[in-house]
Amino acid sequence: MKPTHAPVAAPRPSACPGLWRIVAAADGGICRVKLPGGQLSAEQAEAVAEAAERYGSGVIEATNRANLQIRGIGAQHAALIDHLLGAGLGPREAAGDDVRNLMLSPLAGVDPASVVDVRPLAGQILHLLETTPALHALSAKFALQLDGGEDLAMLAHPHDLWLSALTLEQRPWLAFGLAGCPGHDAPLGAVPLAQGLALVHAVLERFLALASPEQSRMRQLLQDCSTQVFIDGLGLTLRRDAAVCGWRRAPATSAWLGLLAQRDGMALGVAPPLGRLTPAMLRGAAQQARLAGDGSLRLTPWQSLVLPNLDPQRRVPVQAALAHLGLIDQVQHPLARVAACTGANGCARGLADTKRDARVVAALLHRGAPASVHLTGCPRSCALAHVAPATLLARAPGRYDLYLRDARLPGFGSLRACDLTPEEAGAMLDLPTEHLDD
Ligand code: SF4
Known part of the structure; x- marks a missing residue:
């Protein structure tokens, strides 16, 4: 279906950038281009590159939800949006831009380990999200994951609804969970693959029926409503025997580079x-x-x-x-083992220039040390959706507190050192310890 070129009246209020919602930042506007299942054609990639040069500062960000962002956008919003829509980078319906948050594994459909090619179901789910007006009430942050059992898979990012393929009696099924991730959580139930779309629709409708205006995410709703009550009202027959509830997603072992x-x-x-x-x-x-x-x-x-x-x-x-x-x-x-948010150079909340400091830290990490380090300009943690083995949380320009991941503790983990320079942090982290395995 061709993208909708008709202008929308006004993007709804949200702090999240979108195609039509160009959010102001310290370094100019940010436009987020959501990619269906992370897929992008060569022609579309060229269109994004051209848009970044023509309408932005030339900075293009790859996001941790497999989308792209153009930064440093000036006043020509309408021309930028037209350019991107012309390249087929918009949703089917303009109002559906915010909610098309469905993450697939990077090699969905061609990963040798996959249980099933989830791309056809992903297309159906995206169509449902984009073209069902009632679902446009979902938050722009409300996100789904569809895991086909690939070996190259991100299994640690929390999602409001996750689905993961498994084989039962030689048939493909979809296990699912709420407000979590397939890498950590036990399934709440499963449906045959053919009922995957119906399950997604039922979960989204049930969420919208139960959530208060303050509850924009599944984890917030589940603080007031038990998962049992939630799934009891789905109106679907769920398989919840030991074969499903005792099943665990196998770890993903493929490197991503x-x-x-x-x-x-x-x-x-x-x-x-x-x-x-x-x-x-x-x-x-x-x-x-x-x-x-x-x-x-x-x-x-x-x-x-x-x-x-x-x-x-x-x-x-x-x-x-x-x-x-x-x-x-x-x-x-070393630079593949360091992640950094935009930081003070482009974000008003940033207490330090995390991108610059990340290069200093990376230069001190020798190849072979297993550390994976996340520098974040404030506790919002925009660069990573999961907790890194080591987090450097900015406290002032060029100064960080170091946390090491600890599954027993919330947030970034246990505080190990305070007020470090990037040089001091890099020297501390260039140590192969069992705590720093990613
Ligand atoms: S983590 Fe904080 S400082 Fe970094 S980009 Fe997000 S809001 Fe800005």
């Missing part, structure tokens, strides 16, 4: 340093996807790109071209 296993071909994962793409990087990746693959790209929750369906014979020149653009293809690379 470098050569990635896929059915029929080869995929390559690359990351821009600290999640920021230049227009040249995005254009270059699009060119390689066209030359050596099927002209498609996928964004990932690790703020990186995947080029799927590549010709294995072209591996060496593609890797060389992407490296030449400054894209990282090794998880051991």
